[in-house]
Amino acid sequence: MKxxxxxxxxxxxxxxxxxxxxxxxxxxxxxxxxMVLIEVSYTLKIAKVIQSKKR
Structure with missing residues (x-):
């Protein structure tokens, strides 16, 4: 990749x-x-859910 x-x-x-x-x-x-965009989007979505459960 350049x-x-x-x-x-x-x-x-x-x-x-x-x-x-x-x-x-x-x-x-x-x-x-x-596929990379989908993976990043999914990861961010899961991170938000996990972060909201900790509060």
Whole structure:
């Protein structure tokens, strides 16, 4: 995976860069990214539930 670089610009420019990056990925790479997002989302959801039970 390539090194992440912070980029500054208008929201429209940043969105266009993200769209171009996504379009350049293969189907498998897109699927891997989706699975990572789902896993992180699930982990955050579970962490909130556990944290609320401790209070």
């Amino acid at each position: 090194k992440n670089v912070l980029s500054f610009g208008t929201p429209q420019e940043l969105e266009a860069k993200r769209i171009a990056e996504i379009r350049s990925l293969s189907y498998l790479e897109r699927l891997e990214r989706l």
